[in-house]
Amino acid sequence: MTDPQEHELHKRRKARNYALLAVMAGFVVLIFAVTIVKLGGAAGNPSAIAW
């Protein structure tokens, strides 16, 4: 149900939730990117991973 008179409090909470969403999404992308780089050409060949 939408609130016809959104309170300032809700606006701040919404902003906080969106900020958290952005941080979490960024974190996922970062982990993904680092994983791809670390795996390099070693996908399917764990002994070749350069840690």
Next chain:
Amino acid sequence: MTTMQRTVALDALGAANDAGPRDYWALLKPRVMSLVVFTALIGFLAAPSGVHPVVAFASILCIAVGAGASGALNMWWDADIDAVMARTQRRPVPSGRVTPEEALGFGLGLSIISVVMLAVFANFFAAALLAFTIFFYAVIYTMWLKRSTPQNIVIGGAAGAFPPMIGWAVATGGVSVESILMFLVIFLWTPPHFWALALFRNDDYRQAGVPMLPVAAGDAATRKQMWLYTLILIPVTLAPAFTEIGGPVYLAAAIWFNVAFVSAAWVVARRDEAASAADKHRAEKKMFGVSIVFLFALFSALGVEAILRAVFGEYAAWLVLI
């Protein structure tokens, strides 16, 4: 509940505790964090070996978050003194927008995440150094030294000096003369830099009961010590020029900015409290400004040397003594 009652109830709730994203961002002390990112990046770039740019980016991000986390822990512990100092009254905790418990949880959570992720992204040594830096700033400096000794920022300055060493450790997995020299530059620069600020913010610290040197030992003693640290800083800032990370660009920058910094420090060292108050601490404010430019310039010069070496290779003839 009527709309009116509901609004009043929400107003009360909102006023008591409900922070926006900006308040959490402020808890991370973004200005300090930007200096940490800069020096860590230079430490990383100056290192002889390297890692993939994506890994480097992720690692520097971890260092930044770790630095921010220690800032949040600092604000949690110092909320009482922040509330009485004009410079810090509007911080999220003393202003009531973030509760102390939230700041503590935020700081601890980010500390753990940043250290664990740095171990995964880079190496255990860099992660251990980051953990030690957070511990040093939050516990040794904030909880212990800051309120107990006038030498607080001398030892506490070490926390701000570790980032280039961590950047170096991300690339190399270890420590070397070069990374220790970068540490020493920031470590010895911190006292004159911070005391210049303390000289014209003296009343704030006095009111908060923080034993900064001008409060505890007096104005004259502070000026003398600032001058001594400035003199010790000269050889320490020149030394990196004659290591593997130095070169003519760094040497020229070090000489030029040392002249500027020593001149500013000399003016401050020669005058007394009355003269300082008469022109509203003009020389002290100038020295504070020059000190920021000084550190920025020296680390930028190290960055330029790193880029030059990456593009043109090592210098054919350069005096590497250390």
